[in-house]
Amino acid sequence: MGWFDSLKRNNKTDEEAVNEENENEATLLESEVETVEMDQPDNDFAEDEPDSREGSAYQEESEETLSDRKPLKTMADKKPVTHTIGTTQIIGIINQKGGVGKSTTAVNLAAALGTMNKAALLVDLDPQGNATSGLGIDKGELESDIYDVLLSDLSVEEAIVPDVCEGLDVLPATINLAGAEVELVNEIARENRLKMALGSLRGKYDYIFIDCPPSLGLLTVNALVASDKLLIPIQCEFYALEGVTKLLDSMKRVKSLLNPALDIYGVLLTMYDGRTTLSRQVAEEVRRYFGKAVFETMVPRTVKLSEAPSYGLPITEYDPKGRGAEAYLNMAKEVIARG
Numbered sequence: 001m002g003w004f005d006s007l008k009r010n011n012k013t014d015e016e017a018v019n020e021e022n023e024n025e026a027t028l029l030e031s032e033v034e035t036v037e038m039d040q041p042d043n044d045f046a047e048d049e050p051d052s053r054e055g056s057a058y059q060e061e062s063e064e065t066l067s068d069r070k071p072l073k074t075m076a077d078k079k080p081v082t083h084t085i086g087t088t089q090i091i092g093i094i095n096q097k098g099g100v101g102k103s104t105t106a107v108n109l110a111a112a113l114g115t116m117n118k119a120a121l122l123v124d125l126d127p128q129g130n131a132t133s134g135l136g137i138d139k140g141e142l143e144s145d146i147y148d149v150l151l152s153d154l155s156v157e158e159a160i161v162p163d164v165c166e167g168l169d170v171l172p173a174t175i176n177l178a179g180a181e182v183e184l185v186n187e188i189a190r191e192n193r194l195k196m197a198l199g200s201l202r203g204k205y206d207y208i209f210i211d212c213p214p215s216l217g218l219l220t221v222n223a224l225v226a227s228d229k230l231l232i233p234i235q236c237e238f239y240a241l242e243g244v245t246k247l248l249d250s251m252k253r254v255k256s257l258l259n260p261a262l263d264i265y266g267v268l269l270t271m272y273d274g275r276t277t278l279s280r281q282v283a284e285e286v287r288r289y290f291g292k293a294v295f296e297t298m299v300p301r302t303v304k305l306s307e308a309p310s311y312g313l314p315i316t317e318y319d320p321k322g323r324g325a326e327a328y329l330n331m332a333k334e335v336i337a338r339g
């Protein structure tokens, strides 16, 4: 029995409330291109580390960092796969709330699995391209990106940048993708474009992670249709569960109309600071709401995780002995154990 079914049985009143709320709202699928306003969280509660956004993906990349980058490879340069490949799992990393740790989780969880002899592909589905630049890919050097796969029928393998780090390939995004929300509207099978592209990669990777944008627009619908399961990062701050009802409702609609097998893979608590009562309370509340779906691992708030993208490195390479790397390696073990 999937998470949705158990929620239905255990939280009937919640669901009734959801339905009631949504009768009054334009629905996701009825207003396909409408996007929910980006909801950047406040990061101003007590912490004794410097502001985590300094030196992060929010900062312009320095020319020095760019010039240090290696030339991009193509799939033709990729070595033949030598390890056993299991059944590919396509996992959408989703939360329409902005800045909750989706890209940080996508990059570092995929990279951690790569170090554990798993073949991972990270699909950047966000026009901000944070996962792409956070892994040191120079967007200016790319000849194609995910936009061309979704809208110009380019073969997905031609757009993949292989071996970005150990065991990890990337399907990159650039600002081109910003036009896709609107351009897809008039296309045939607009909600299925990503599913069709990634379907051809089943059997080639152990895990495919999709880093979603902070909205519930057509790109996110493509991720919901393409995914087998969903991983929801939730930031341990005051409005943590705000918007979750709307997110779950969107998932349910896509599940009933377009992807019946869709389910929740898990919920990950991010930016946890055990010194604050607030973090502990949010963690408790999220565990009460989602139950066993919540991963044991909680990602701590640490400045190293926010610095790593500006060096174009996953945390397992930037600070392999630190708390951030430890958390994402533990998370990777839980992912492998969940199967």
Ligand SMILES: Nc1ncnc2c1ncn2[C@@H]1O[C@H](COP(=O)(O)OP(=O)(O)OP(=O)(O)O)[C@@H](O)[C@H]1O
Pocket (backbone or CB within 6 Å): 052, 053, 056, 057, 058, 097, 098, 099, 100, 101, 102, 103, 104, 105, 126, 128, 130, 212, 213, 214, 270, 271, 272, 299, 300, 301, 302, 303, 305, 306, 307
């Ligand atoms: N565990 C953490 N500790 C400290 N800083 C973090 C942590 N996780 C993420 N950050 C920082 O918080 C900011 C938001 O994280 P991230 O970009 O991963 O969120 P997002 O959900 O992908 O955002 P968006 O919705 O804009 O795509 C970034 O500056 C990132 O470096």
Ligand SMILES: [Mg+2]
Pocket (backbone or CB within 6 Å): 102, 103, 104, 126, 130, 211, 212
């Ligand atoms: Mg992001």
